[in-house]
Amino acid sequence: MYLPDFNFHQPVSIQDAILLLGQKPNAVAMAGGTDLLVEMKKGVRMHENVISLVKIRELKLITEDEENLIIGACTTHSEIIASALVGKIAPSLVEATSKIGSDQVRNTGTIGGNICTAASCCDTAPVLLSLNASVEIAGSENVRTVPLNDFFTFNKKTILTTGELVTKIIVPKPGPGTGACYEKFGLREAGSISVVSVAAMVRVADGACADACIVIGAVAPTPKISRQATEMLRGIKVSEFVENQFFQEELGAAAVRDSIPIDDIRGGAQYRRDVLKVLVQRAIRRAIELAGRHSPPSLVGEGGQGG
């Protein structure tokens, strides 16, 4: 096994990186390299020019403005896990990120890389989709901000065009009473790829789901929002959900209808549907419970005492 040779570039600004990506033939941007180098070693991808992004300081940041949490694309998974700011605003992102690979992988792998690899089983995208995140894309002409929901086009395919670079991930701050979580189903306890994953976000107001988003991973060409499950959940009274086992199962079934799983070595399509149905229910139950902890207790009853 060897890494085929390439020209290596290490720009220090976004502009230079974009320029190189646009000019150099068969160029690829590399963040942590934990996916790209593996694919290049395996011969799945060949690139003449590798543009390393790690020296671009602007891409390594975790900050906030009034409305958003902003994460630079080259922020490593470990940096996200360690960030008190991310933990406060988007704890489900920390939860999902901590389930990626191993510590060694998380120390080099980045959130931007995870998204741009665009694997349907990727761990950060479901959560980011559930939180209605956007990505900032810089190109030679302009900078655009695109909802993550429009970013993925197919397994390992995105809307990025030649010379474009994801620079930031922008996560709107959740309103009060929001609970969000990530359920990952892998075949072993660590370092495994998701067979099925579900991210759930629920905002509870006045005892009802004022907003919700259910995202399903590894069961379609891209991580995707389950429209049907999401619609079913919106407006529902929390008590109705909690008490109604049948409704919970219906929610799971709705998510299954939005899935188009495949058979692969990790599981058959039907098995994925079965697990998806379970994970959706678990994720929503947990999200609602978490929402309770982030709401004034009077509105959600018993579950809201967790602080």
Next chain:
Amino acid sequence: MKQIITINVNGDEFEVAVKANATLLDLLRDELKLTGTKKGCELGDCGACTVIMDGKAVNACLVLAVEAAGSKVETIEGLATGTELHPIQRAYVEKGAIQCGYCTPGMIMRTKSILDKYPIPTKEEIKEELSGNLCRCTGYTKIIEAVETARDYLNGKKPPELEFMPQKSTIDLSVVGKRLPKIDAPDKATGRAVYTDDISLPNMIYGKLLLSAVPHAKIVSIDTSKAKALAGVKVVLTGADVPDVRWGTSPPRYDETILAKGKVRFVGDVVAAVAAIDEETCYRALALIKVAYEELPAVFDPIEAMKDGAPRLFDDKYENNINTHVDHHFGDIEKGFAEADHIREERFTGNRTYQNPMEPHCSIAEWDRHGRVTLHTSTQVVHYVHHQLSHILGIPLGDIRVIMTNCGGGFGAKAATTTIEVMSIFLARIAGCAVKMRFSREEMYLFGRGRHKQYIDLKIGVKKDGTITAVKQKAVLEGGAYSSFGIVSTYYAGSMITTLYKFPNYKYDGFRVNTNLPPCGAFRGHGCPHPRFAFESLLTMIADDLGMDSIDIRLKNAMTPEYNTCNDLEIHSCEFKACIEDVRNKSGWNQKKGKLPIGRGIGIGCGGFVSGAGYPIYRSKFPHSSATIKVLEDGSRAVLFIGDADIGQGSDTVLAMAACEAMGISYDRISVVSADSDLTPIGFGAYSSRVTLMGGNACKMAGEDVKKQILKQAAEIMNLDAGLLEVKDNKIFLKTGPSTFIPWEQAGFAHFSKKGPLLGKGHYSPPEGLGGNYKGAAIGTSPAYSFSATVCEVEVDMETGKVKVLNFWDAHDCGTAVNPMLVEGQAEGAVLMGMSEALFENEVFDNRGKMINADLHNYLIATSADMPEIHSTIVDSYEPAGPYGAKEVGEGATLPILGAIANAVADAIGVRIFDLPITPQRVLEAINGIKKKRD
């Protein structure tokens, strides 16, 4: 183009020119010669190359060297101060956390990064945090203990003392029976231990193989002209350039060629070989070789392959692709079933699994000017490689030297000669310089020799009280393209079913079938784990049918000492019942069985194995193991020379302990030189769990030879009759008055001064005539047999089918445990490997015979986070045929696991899984199956 970077490694600044495609791992190993950091998978899955970069653990294989410019890197070489080990290294050595040592540097560096960040991690945190570092030997148990101990050392706390009760058979012994650290552990903890890939000889070049991309084809033509023309390429060989020799593992089935002769039989079959100035050039040259294939129909399923009209792999042999057929009948099967009150027959299927030693195979060949070749290689079996090379090259053993370097695990993957051992020699001869060849992880899978997947029809008849009256087994073994160990595997699959339970009537039909897939071989428990899984599963089902406790049915039929099985295997020492009782008690079986809630289950499985095969792989009159001891001139130390191979299991340590005990010296006065065909006398190597008993006997005999001489010398000095003297703990003393003594070294010094070198020699062969008189009776024979029992407790997620193993309680009759810490290490490793095989592992191929999970990312093996609690016990036992009463544990301990898990899962979910691996999907389908039935 190279770029000059500066990098700080272990406090030293280096200025190095690196290519863009060089990884930090390449930089450390190839440029800076810091070979302590290991290359295990090259894809970031195993953690063997873990180093600390700017305070964070990273996989050096996935960091570009150019990107490491300006960083501070800590590697294993930087940890110890002079000869003083770092507290983490000390903890790993003391706790027995090091076996083959290949994962150790990465594991220790990861430990350091954990303890740097979290000074007081809990056990659960340690298990989670270490999960990116795979270990195949230890079962992680002792590694976790070592991290806890290191944590305590670093926090200035004294780690808790271990409670340890010595076995009865070791009470009067000085060295045997003690929990001593492995003799090679300090070297492995510091990165000093040299593995083959760490060796770089002057003017050494590299070799690589071109593997077939098609499963079955005639080779129409091979055009190597472009490859030969590539700058840096030294040699290109195809089948036409090498002798037409057939080779393999078992002489009756030598069916492999050195390079493909006109035909390829699986994706991975070896078509051509290239030697060039570096590996990169080799790979570029391989891509330039044009092979024209005329594809033939291929067959991947053994049941299909046996049918008339199926594509044939060999035109001239193996009719219906049946490579081996065994037809055994002992007692009277008809009568046996007629006597039964209850008969049950079921079909079970195993899985195709791969040993995955953490160290990939590597060999370096160099020829000298006298026409003699030296091979440095990572092997379990120096002598068999030696013998096979002599056969292939047509030169005597004396013209070949085979040296085993440190071997980073084997489990059977390195138990026979490999293609790179052969090809490196051919390439080196033509190139006129040393050639290094190594497998990538993918090439390891494609070379194969993993576990045969077996399709088993098993029928057992019992009386009302559970007494077994008859057993009938049919096994079809999916063999892959060539024979490898397969003939032996097929016999083992049948013969070893008789050693645990007594039954007089037994019929076995075994078929090994060739398919267009990588060849299968010998993997820990060789041929036996799948039949044992089937047997243990069916026995529990029958107990349930009878309303009998599944432990009681085992006790009812359990083997006892001095028993001849129906297939003429002679059982001597046997504490099987003690093992079963032990696990029943400590697991709380009686309180749990039948009383656990749905989704929670408990099950028992049993196993056992040979303590060394009774006969060698080829007909040979050589002793199976032999040893020499040389005492240093001043009598201060002995050096033990032993042909058997320490592949991580700790045989150098165990054999040294046996020799020390025999000579009467302490463990700190011995060194070991092992597995070098020039220096060490013959030993058949590390396979069939043979080294402790056979090597141990040879070393004990050599030690006794030294003892005899030293007593004679001491008697002269002391003016006493030698018969009045005894030797122990470095002293030679009067038996009746131990205060009259001289130091051992005084006698040693005097001996050398007066009589020249003080040498001892010993050898061992199993008793002659083991086994019956029928065809294949040799396989399964052994001087002694081990016994094990395991209770497993699982929790099953009833909605997803995911199985989590909570506990294993295992007990082992391994005779005397020469070193109980190493025995536990073998047992824990066997348990976790068995669990990993039972739950996760399976090689998967596409419909063109290409393996689609040939890496550690998709072929999953258990991590530390999957590790259950393992509670091992060594029962009191003494085997007269073994050194100080010892027999095997390494393979026998694997055998109970598959069945124990299957039985526990069945107990948890109320339905039986018949096929391995027990994946969540299979479990959920089974659960849903019952639900449907109920509806």
